[in-house]
Amino acid sequence: EPEVTQTPSHQVTQMGQEVILRCVPISNHLYFYWYRQILGQKVEFLVSFYNNEISEKSEIFDDQFSVERPDGSNFTLKIRSTKLEDSAMYFCATRTEAKETQYFGPGTRLLVL
């Protein structure tokens, strides 16, 4: 069964450094999302992306965050200057045009020191 994949599985970085989290969507999926989950808390929406544009973003998704689909396959989340509070699990989710169900990847655990 096709799955969303994410790399890296774990990332440790110093505060102020840039990180790029990568997601490979399921092949016929055209809608992409990033969510995050701070340890012990619920999953929170960050941004949705379709047709090379941001469709919606949350208050969390400030100027330090950006998304792109650089090569038609990967979908990336960039954090320009990481803060301690960016430490969380980051999940990519994707869906088809026809169905609302979002399928989640295994996540990237980001630790900012």
Place this chain on the structure above:
Amino acid sequence: GESVGLHLPTLSVQEGDNSIINCAYSNSASDYFIWYKQESGKGPQFIIDIRSNMDKRQGQRVTVLLNKTVKHLSLQIAATQPGDSAVYFCAESGGYQKVTFGTGTKLQVIP
């Protein structure tokens, strides 16, 4: 030390019994509801969904019930197995939009 973060409600069920996990949602405009299962260190896994024009939907060993009058959603798991142990999230969406997750319920299956 002091713990930080949400304290999840926990449901402990004997193996083989049926489990019922409840959820209250807040947005009257939501018309699509999903249950996700999250095992430790993994991403949310889709279990079952239901649209607002339905009040019941069945899958394999799982049933979702929707009561729009009181904005209540429940997940029933038949013959609960040890592999069902996880955190279960209800989630809502305005349809083709972002998914808003609830706080989750931890299901512990006692062998």
